[in-house]
Amino acid sequence: MDLISQFMENYRRKYTFYENAARLAAKALESALQSAGIRALVTSRAKDPGRLKSKAVHRNAVRETPYKNMREIYDDMYDLSGVRVSLYFPGDRDKVDTLINDLFSLLEKKQFPDESKPPTYNKRFSGYWANHYRTHMKEELMTPAQQKYAAARIEIQVASVLMHAWSEVEHDLIYKPLQGSLSEEELSILDELNGLVLTGEIALERLQSAGNERIKNKNTTFSSQYDLASYLYNYLSNHFRQEDIELRMGNIELLFKLMSRLKIVKVKDIEPVLKSVKFEKDRRNISQQIIDQIITGSEKRYQIYQELKTGGAVIEPELLKVIGCFFDRWVPLEKLLNKAAFGSAPRSYGAFNINTLKRLEILDKDMAGKVGSLRKIRNMLIHDIEKPDAEELLKQTEEIKEVYQELSQKLGNTS
Incomplete structure (x- = not known):
């Protein structure tokens, strides 16, 4: 042969x-x-x-x-x-x-x-x-x-x-x-x-461009993740230089499902959210950073997002309980810091920025480091970047409690 x-x-x-x-x-x-x-x-x-x-x-x-x-x-x-x-x-x-x-x-x-x-x-x-x-x-x-x-x-x-x-x-x-x-x-x-x-x-290509123009109208309703994706790609290309934003778009389908559940269905509804996103070059993609702005400080929105993201996936009961405890403590802290950051600008929308809180002298260097570390863990959990073990997560949950108590006292004394 x-x-x-x-x-x-x-x-x-x-x-x-x-x-x-x-x-x-x-x-x-x-x-x-x-x-x-x-x-x-x-x-x-x-x-x-x-x-x-x-x-x-x-x-x-x-x-x-x-x-x-x-x-x-x-x-x-x-x-x-x-x-x-x-x-x-x-x-x-x-x-x-x-x-x-x-x-x-x-x-x-x-x-x-x-x-x-x-x-x-x-x-x-x-x-x-x-x-x-x-x-x-x-x-x-x-x-x-x-x-x-x-x-x-x-x-x-x-x-x-x-x-x-x-x-x-x-x-x-x-x-x-x-x-x-x-x-x-x-x-x-x-x-x-x-x-x-x-x-x-x-x-x-002309058909795609015509669709993009249609979606720019503030009263346009996003009918699918494809409409939302077209809008986001154009928004980013029009507001940022290519070298300034090299992030991945991420799961737009999941973002669309969350927006639909929360009745954020029109261009005019998502624009304030996008204007508040800093699009930081960390481990989160674009969709994740937009999602963070939408759910920040809201127990209900966190819960809806988790339901959509897991889709009924089975998680080890012990770890699930520990993760739940972490977010039970984290969301009130996030809400407190959001209020501190935007209290003087009620029309502002979105999550707190650590540098802003340092500038307002709400966070000193040590406290900013603690909050930054806790937020990284929050990002890992909410976006499945990594899963810390249960024991470490319990320690961080106690850390949130201490940070919250200290900041509540400080903000209460200065108000």
């Missing part, structure tokens, strides 16, 4: 592994896109054995040195597991790029059109516009049962729905012809279709 036949026999035995790896990667990416408010269709596949054999035979024929072992063939076949992201709006490619870098370990990125590769026929239009990524799934983001799939190399193709459709047609007709080579007329028609697709992408 020749080397390529051995490779194909081995691949067929492992076909389910590559199929499952692709499906797992697609599911993770689809969930991230939905959470981020990016409209897209996500599909996955393992490489068809018939197509793979043809590709291996062709590559072997054009190599300077034929394959010496199966490892060389596997290294050359980078798309055994594939994921395709078909974007509704081609302008979202940069946003998807950020998500892919967060979810996957990047081996290589290719952007098309590739100027180094001349077209195979006399084309007038620029051809295929897309980003291709060769990646591995990050083992630390997977469950123990899934971690075996971290070894699989995943190719992710990102393009508009229109571009993917045209590319599939061109690829099958030109590179895998079933009825002989195409005529000049057929090639010209394919080129013409490419021009129509590129025109269609321009129309999609």
Whole structure:
């Protein structure tokens, strides 16, 4: 049996592994896109054995040195597991790029059109516009049962729905012809279709821009996380320079659910919240910092957010009780500090700022350090950044009690 036949026999035995790896990667990416408010269709596949054999035979024929072992063939076949992201709006490619870098370990990125590769026929239009990524799934983001799939190399193709459709047609007709080579007329028609697709992408970008303009109206109601995401992306780009805000958008779907529960459903409702957010470069993403401004100092809002975030997930009863005790103490302290920070400006909205409280001489250096440490623990708990152990959390809960008593006395004496 020749080397390529051995490779194909081995691949067929492992076909389910590559199929499952692709499906797992697609599911993770689809969930991230939905959470981020990016409209897209996500599909996955393992490489068809018939197509793979043809590709291996062709590559072997054009190599300077034929394959010496199966490892060389596997290294050359980078798309055994594939994921395709078909974007509704081609302008979202940069946003998807950020998500892919967060979810996957990047081996290589290719952007098309590739100027180094001349077209195979006399084309007038620029051809295929897309980003291709060769990646591995990050083992630390997977469950123990899934971690075996971290070894699989995943190719992710990102393009508009229109571009993917045209590319599939061109690829099958030109590179895998079933009825002989195409005529000049057929090639010209394919080129013409490419021009129509590129025109269609321009129309999609204009459609996205028109939607963004509509959402700017103060009385516009957010109908989905996609509307909210469009508004937030535009708000940030209009109010901050790119280098000033390099934060991740985070789970906009969860933010939308919270806003809906609290009847914060219009542009005019969320604007005061956004104006109060400092967008600090800490471990919280943008959605988390907006959520913090919405729930600050309100026991009811904390409870609603926790219900939405956990979604009925099971938490160890002992830890759940300790976390509950922590927030029972934290929320009154937060409310006290909010009032101290904004008492002289009742129209202000949002959570206290430690530097403001230091400037007002409400917090000295030592007390500011304590409050800052407690807030970090609060952020870890509320946003699942980390989970401290129960014993340490109990100590911090007692710390809140002492801080609250000291500040209550001080603020009561100065009022």
